[in-house]
Amino acid sequence: MEQRKIVVTSALPYANGDIHIGHLVEYLQTDFWVRFQRMRGAKVCYVCADDTHGTPIMIRARKEGRAPEALIAEMRERHVRDFSAFQMSFDNYYSTNTPENRAFCEDIYAKLENAGALRHENVAQLWCPDCAMFLPDRFVKGTCPNCGAAEQYGDNCERCGTTYSPADLKDAHCATCGSRALETRETEHILFDLAKYRDYLKQWLPVHTQTDVANKLCEWFGEDQKLLPWDISRDAPYFGFEIPGKPGKYFYVWLDAPVGYLASLENWCSKHGEKFDEWWGDPEAERYHFIGKDIVRFHCLFWPSMLHAAGYEGPTRVFVHGFLTVNGEKMSKSRGTFISAQTYLKHLDPAALRYYYACKINNTTDDIDLNLDDFAQRVNSDLVGKITNLASRGAQMLGKRLDGRIGDLDEEGAALVKAALSRSDAIAALYEERKFSQVPVEVCRIANAANEYFDRHAPWKTIKTDPEATRPVLSAVLAAFRAMAIYLAPILPAYAEKAAKLFGESAWTWGSLGESVAGRTIGAYEYLAERIDPAAVEAMVEDSKPTEPPPSADSQKNAAAAAPANAAACPAVKPAIAFPAFDAVDLRVAKVERCTAVEKSKKLVRFELDCGPLGHRTIFSGIRSAYPDPSVLDGRQVVFVANLSPREMKGVGVSEGMVLTAGDPATGLAVLSPIAPVRPGDPAC
């Protein structure tokens, strides 16, 4: 068989944040697969890059008072640092803000235009005069036209779920500067006519993705015109590539991001005397994208149809994986489970995470859970206690008493080693199919057999009576260990390298399994893996918790400072009412028993209130942005509307009233509280 030629990619991390353990689920599994393919002798080019364009980058750079190029350069450095610490083996790590990427974008754009795949339409969009820019939906906030929830994003309401366009929002304002003087302006947009490729996608999907992904995406092929044209242009100011012949128009970041795979590959080719067309243009070569299920539609709808329309080869397969949960829940900053690569590295060995992820990751789109207790246990028992300890026992005994020379095997030992080697094809198949979680299972099975064998022959006894008779036993255990270390090499490259050194070898390939080590003298034993101290895990979690004081205090200060400048944004006084209308509102004081974040919601907190004689009440309030850690309100007294009709909050429960707050959510908001404690249930007026 001819040597396989494989291009592999991981999704491009956005240059707006550091790498965290959630990202690593993807990068590490790609690395496992890539390293496996290299060991099998395939010619692999594993490319990735920073995703550098778009509005969030532009705005952040502006806020930090520097050029976006400076921001993305710094982020790239940080990403590269984190990746190399986790032993990622990219062949090329590039950037989307490069000449190669611009050239590919322009080429594809021209070919799409030629193919009649593009439409030019006028689109009405909100414009912020203060920022002098068009506002993407997520950069507009306002009151939901359906349910009246305040501070909703411009695309849909998180409280009632209604979707709408930003122009439908009441009280629409710019999420960046708070300006309410938004205008609607018409502007030309360029759209990719996705519906034209409906038939192509329909047959493409089942062959190139997992079945559950294909099923999910079939939703988009319903009768109700779901394949709307995809808007690929953005107006200036925008950080990205200007569209040729369209001054002031830029390629949308999601257009140029996947093109970045091609750019990175091209860059690698030019540095290594390779030809791009022999990798991406060759139908015999293979191309695989590893992605998370959040970006499926970009990689399985837009990307393949775009490549097809432009006459490029498409990916061979898109491998979709699930998300990471920690201790069964979404990663959370306040719980300390939003762990950055840097924080992890401060406390723990990257190999431990590589091993544990391997134990969990398979080829489905299910989420995987990093259970921190299980993590420490698993690494300590399996990797250290069961597997590594074999080398430690065997190598030290052989080194101390038998000159470290590996000898011939006895019959039972030969059977043990043969059984270990016989799993080679099965384990290779597991890697190939990305069923990584089964690899440690297989290896542990071998380790169990080796431990039993070791125990049965009690070499620690025979070494005292008949050392030479012990040699075959230790040799068999070490040979079995060597096979295990080779099997684990794609997952634990640093470990495998040290283990290979023990046997006087350098880099192992899959073919190394067939080589005999009889007659070799092993090197000095050094620790291959450290046990995880549960205290280190705890310290890492503590270290990940936010340390700054509750932002509510900050935002109050900011609000005060911003007040004069924002005077125009202050809402007008409502029409006058008579006293009875005011008196109809029954305001009471309550003591907060507990205030907690509502898990399913980004905005809601749940107040458990002690209302004195009025009893206990539960009230939901959309103030999470001002109180990311709502527990700071525990024990405080608050004022609430006691006679507001209870309201069913979708999916979270019934809210029995409304807690009063003051301030503008955009600039700072605080819960109202009596200046001195009063009795819960007392009226306020």
Added chain:
RNA sequence: UGCGGGGUAGAGCAACCCGGUAGCUCGUCAGGCUCAUAACCUGGAAGUUGGAUGUUCAAAUCAUCCCCCCGCAACCA
């Protein structure tokens, strides 16, 4: 609300497509060993496979309904 995925011993998973005594790892309990990173070996306890109907000689496995969990739902990277 729609769609996709899932619910199997204390924890994490396998078996489900192609029905046939429910399996693995960790933990737990009892015993052993002492070479090794307090590790390893032997044995035990623990599951009416989310619930209910149905098909069948036989259902974790097939069908229907219900409950619960997670995710996605289009210009937000």
